[in-house]
Amino acid sequence: MAKQERFKRTPMPERAPEERRNDFMEVPLGYSTELAVAEASRCLQCKNSPCVAGCPVEIDIPGFIKLIRDGDPVAAARHIKLTNTLPAICGRVCPQETQCEAVCVLAKKGAPIAIGNLERFAASMEAAAGVETPPAAEPNGHKVAVVGSGPAGLTCAGELARRGYDVTIYEAFHVPGGVLVYGIPEFRLPKDEVVAAEVDFLRKLGVRFVLNTVIGRTVTIDELFDRGVEAVFVGSGAGAPMFLDIPGENAIGVYSANEYLTRTNLMKAYRFPKFRTPIARGKRVAVIGGGNVAMDSARTALRLGADTVLLLYRRSEKELPARLAEIHHAREEGVEFHLLVSPTRILEDAEGRVTAIECQKMELGEPDDSGRRRPVPIDGAFETFDVDLIVVAIGNRPNPLIPQTTDGLKISRWGTIEVDDKFRTSRQGIFAGGDIVTGAATVIEAMGAGRTAARSIDEYVNDPEHLWK
Amino acid sequence: MHNVVSRDEIAPSVVRMVVEAPAVASKRLPGQFVVVRPLEVSERIPLTIVDSEPASGTITLIVQVVGATTRELTSIQPGENILDVVGPLGRPTHIEKFGRVVSIGGGVGTAVAFPIAKGMKEAGNEVWGVIGGRSRDFVILEDEMRSLCDRLVVTTDDGSYGVKGFVTDALRRLIEETSGAIDLVLAVGPLPMMKAVSALTREHGIHTVVSLNPIMVDGTGMCGGCRVEVGGEIKFACVDGPEFDAHLVDFDNLAKRLRAYHDMEQQADHQCKIGLATRNKQ
Ligand SMILES: Cc1cc2nc3c(=O)[nH]c(=O)nc-3n(C[C@H](O)[C@H](O)[C@H](O)COP(=O)(O)OP(=O)(O)OC[C@H]3O[C@@H](n4cnc5c(N)ncnc54)[C@H](O)[C@@H]3O)c2cc1C
Ligand SMILES: Cc1cc2nc3c(=O)[nH]c(=O)nc-3n(C[C@H](O)[C@H](O)[C@H](O)COP(=O)(O)OP(=O)(O)OC[C@H]3O[C@@H](n4cnc5c(N)ncnc54)[C@H](O)[C@@H]3O)c2cc1C
Ligand code: SF4
Ligand code: SF4
Ligand code: FES
Numbered sequence: 001m002a003k004q005e006r007f008k009r010t011p012m013p014e015r016a017p018e019e020r021r022n023d024f025m026e027v028p029l030g031y032s033t034e035l036a037v038a039e040a041s042r043c044l045q046c047k048n049s050p051c052v053a054g055c056p057v058e059i060d061i062p063g064f065i066k067l068i069r070d071g072d073p074v075a076a077a078r079h080i081k082l083t084n085t086l087p088a089i090c091g092r093v094c095p096q097e098t099q100c101e102a103v104c105v106l107a108k109k110g111a112p113i114a115i116g117n118l119e120r121f122a123a124s125m126e127a128a129a130g131v132e133t134p135p136a137a138e139p140n141g142h143k144v145a146v147v148g149s150g151p152a153g154l155t156c157a158g159e160l161a162r163r164g165y166d167v168t169i170y171e172a173f174h175v176p177g178g179v180l181v182y183g184i185p186e187f188r189l190p191k192d193e194v195v196a197a198e199v200d201f202l203r204k205l206g207v208r209f210v211l212n213t214v215i216g217r218t219v220t221i222d223e224l225f226d227r228g229v230e231a232v233f234v235g236s237g238a239g240a241p242m243f244l245d246i247p248g249e250n251a252i253g254v255y256s257a258n259e260y261l262t263r264t265n266l267m268k269a270y271r272f273p274k275f276r277t278p279i280a281r282g283k284r285v286a287v288i289g290g291g292n293v294a295m296d297s298a299r300t301a302l303r304l305g306a307d308t309v310l311l312l313y314r315r316s317e318k319e320l321p322a323r324l325a326e327i328h329h330a331r332e333e334g335v336e337f338h339l340l341v342s343p344t345r346i347l348e349d350a351e352g353r354v355t356a357i358e359c360q361k362m363e364l365g366e367p368d369d370s371g372r373r374r375p376v377p378i379d380g381a382f383e384t385f386d387v388d389l390i391v392v393a394i395g396n397r398p399n400p401l402i403p404q405t406t407d408g409l410k411i412s413r414w415g416t417i418e419v420d421d422k423f424r425t426s427r428q429g430i431f432a433g434g435d436i437v438t439g440a441a442t443v444i445e446a447m448g449a450g451r452t453a454a455r456s457i458d459e460y461v462n463d464p465e466h467l468w469k
Numbered sequence: 470m471h472n473v474v475s476r477d478e479i480a481p482s483v484v485r486m487v488v489e490a491p492a493v494a495s496k497r498l499p500g501q502f503v504v505v506r507p508l509e510v511s512e513r514i515p516l517t518i519v520d521s522e523p524a525s526g527t528i529t530l531i532v533q534v535v536g537a538t539t540r541e542l543t544s545i546q547p548g549e550n551i552l553d554v555v556g557p558l559g560r561p562t563h564i565e566k567f568g569r570v571v572s573i574g575g576g577v578g579t580a581v582a583f584p585i586a587k588g589m590k591e592a593g594n595e596v597w598g599v600i601g602g603r604s605r606d607f608v609i610l611e612d613e614m615r616s617l618c619d620r621l622v623v624t625t626d627d628g629s630y631g632v633k634g635f636v637t638d639a640l641r642r643l644i645e646e647t648s649g650a651i652d653l654v655l656a657v658g659p660l661p662m663m664k665a666v667s668a669l670t671r672e673h674g675i676h677t678v679v680s681l682n683p684i685m686v687d688g689t690g691m692c693g694g695c696r697v698e699v700g701g702e703i704k705f706a707c708v709d710g711p712e713f714d715a716h717l718v719d720f721d722n723l724a725k726r727l728r729a730y731h732d733m734e735q736q737a738d739h740q741c742k743i744g745l746a747t748r749n750k751q
Pocket of ligand 1: 093
């Protein structure tokens with residue numbers, strides 16, 4: 001291959017911004033076989049493969065890329081699934097630029113292998129060919145319960161089912177998937193084609209789903225043990241929204257991102273009134289925050305008919321925590337970025353509807369604990385934006401329901417459940433992983449936790465005394 | 470899927486439904502609610518668990534038809550199914566022996582007041598009831614309240630039944646009669662009523678609890694849509710409530726937030742009436 005080509009990344013075909021900002025269909029279209037093979041052929045098949053260490057679940061990246069290059073994407077998908085059961089999802093939502101692709105040797109030349117795109121390609125080729133269900137594992141007679149059906153819970157359950165466990169997932173909502181269904185929008189992660197397909201696959205493995213069941217309310221963890229469950233994995237996520245705590249925040253037209261996205265994605269408010277859940281359709285929308293959640297909210301607002309969407313973030317461009325692809329897509333679609341501003345007050349009209357948001361202007365000061373430069377207010381400098389809808393996307397905390405209803409669980413001062421390197425909590429037989437342990441993080445880290453926890457559970461059930469001393 | 474065991478209209482546009490939900494029935498305590506999604510297209514709406522029978526695995530709901538989803542729910546007939554019922558949610562009522570408790574229900578609010586009053590009675594309180602409606606037809610659960618209350622006053626706005634006037638008028642007389650010797654007032658009903666009760670009992674220094682009904686989505690603390698201002702702080706009614714100290718509640722803020730979707734709700738209800746849809750057959 002010519003050197004030039006080696007250093008050029010094969011672009012992912014995408015729908016044009018003017019078209020896609022009007023609907024909820026997926027934005028990137030996926031590689032064709034030809035494009036995928038071209039991209040796979042750029043990979044140097046490095047002996048020490050630094051990319052692998054950049055992936056939290058250590059997928060054999062050169063291995064699966066070679067299979068794509070050699071024309072067997074279905075085998076590539078199976079190869080990925082030895083370590084990552086959800087390639088169709090991770091290929092789409094992993095922050096590759098800070099993980100696997102960041103350390104690809106070609107990154108130095110500015111064009112790392114598009115590992116995520118290739119992963120997605122392999123997964124869709126496998127789906128098109130019909131995913132084979134592995135032969136049912138011999139039941140081992142042990143019962144395990146999983147709380148929450150986000151990526152952590154799904155992965156843990158899948159891993160245990162393959163080992164012959166009798167696994168039941170309990171989910172509070174009426175659809176399984178966690179943030180994958182209620183948070184991340186359809187235009188980034190198709191619900192039927194991708195998420196529901198993964199859930200179906202788990203069902204075929206024998207995993208049972210009990211929906212509409214809030215652990216701690218409908219049933220407690222202790223009652224699950226009473227019913228003969230030997231171990232419990234808690235993957236309940238970080239679902240409690242934070243607010244700004246500024247005047248006017250309870251005006252009509254101020255949403256948490258969770259509510260805004262749940263109404264839209266889970267309750268299908270974008271198809272109102274056929275679906276009955278209403279959502280306010282702002283014409284000028286402000287989204288507060290700079291992460292994936294903020295980008296998803298901003299792009300959702302466009303699709304719900306906003307003329308203008310302002311993204312208000314208190315640090316600078318460099319500190320935006322969202323995936324690069326999302327920042328890029330949001331810009332292309334016309335989201336206006338206003339950086340170094342921090343909301344101080346929300347203004348409302350006589351009926352209590354939002355009319356504007358006042359912000360303090362900021363500049364960057366010394367680095368804080370996270371190593372990012374801390375935003376500090378510029379004395380007396382304010383800016384007011386006229387808006388009719390505000391979405392607050394400044395972060396989520398763990399939901400306290402499980403800690404409150406389960407005695408003896410050690411909780412950190414951030415409300416997360418404390419675990420050790422084997423994902424054991426302070427209570428015998430209870431394991432936890434994903435956002436409930438780390439605070440809001442990533443899909444792939446939640447999956448990694450679910451998988452490792454499943455191994456610990458297996459170890460524990462086979463020798464309960466040994467693993468809990 | 471949750472089978473509807475029985476369904477009867479107990480007042481104009483107010484329907485009592487007994488629904489199979491064994492897990493909820495065996496767990497629920499007074500003051501708790503369920504979130505219901507009747508059909509695939511419906512909203513998720515919160516409804517108080519009026520009563521439960523763990524043995525038969527059923528719960529009782531009393532639903533006032535106000536919009537699309539309550540219309541869809543109440544159109545489901547015995548033998549048909551409600552798609553989703555989640556619960557029991559919310560903090561149970563704080564029940565202890567207070568002494569003399571006056572339990573006030575305005576309109577369909579009586580459905581919420583009744584289970585709380587029942588819990589208070591079982592804990593050994595002297596329970597007085599005040600229930601009201603616009604006119605005779607709108608008074609609900611009179612027999613149920615009468616059988617558990619040590620004393621019951623019924624009011625109607627138009628005087629067509631019981632005492633003419635609002636429930637607050639009746640409460641004022643009870644306060645005067647007892648010189649304020651009331652240990653706790655519980656009030657559930659339309660917001661203006663709860664606000665008026667709260668103002669009255671504040672004057673007399675009587676501890677008062679109200680059950681709030683903000684718009685909810687999940688009912689588990691993950692959306693913040695149900696936030697209310699209590700004592701100057703933001704609380705999520707679904708997990709911190711729904712019952713709060715009335716004297717700390719910002720009723721005007723809640724009234725405002727309940728109006729958020731007014732126009733859209735009418736549109737949805739219109740759509741619902743045209744297409745009264747696909748029920749959940751067994
Ligand atoms: C809008 C949005 C966009 C994101 N974008 C990205 C992205 O692009 N890339 C990325 O890597 N990460 C992204 N994230 C983060 C990522 O989605 C999370 O880190 C990940 O989903 C955490 O997985 P989890 O399994 O721990 O929890 P969750 O996905 O939160 O799932 C937890 C599940 O548990 C259920 N549950 C909670 N409590 C109970 C209970 N008591 N009983 C029963 N069930 C319960 C919840 O209903 C939920 O379904 C995004 C997050 C959001 C909100
Ligand atoms: C904890 C709790 C317990 C409740 N218990 C009961 C009950 O036992 N029986 C009962 O009939 N209702 C109860 N409600 C109210 C019930 O949830 C609403 O009436 C229902 O959500 C309306 O749905 P809809 O789609 O039919 O009407 P919508 O179209 O959503 O609304 C129609 C009209 O009702 C008003 N409205 C909307 N939501 C509410 C609300 N949460 N409370 C009051 N008015 C509202 C709207 O402003 C509008 O004017 C309870 C609410 C809460 C929060
Ligand atoms: S799972 Fe994520 S981090 Fe790992 S290789 Fe795939 S895209 Fe990269
Ligand atoms: S570091 Fe990059 S080029 Fe090397 S094996 Fe990994 S993906 Fe291929
Ligand atoms: S209903 Fe969503 S937080 Fe209360």
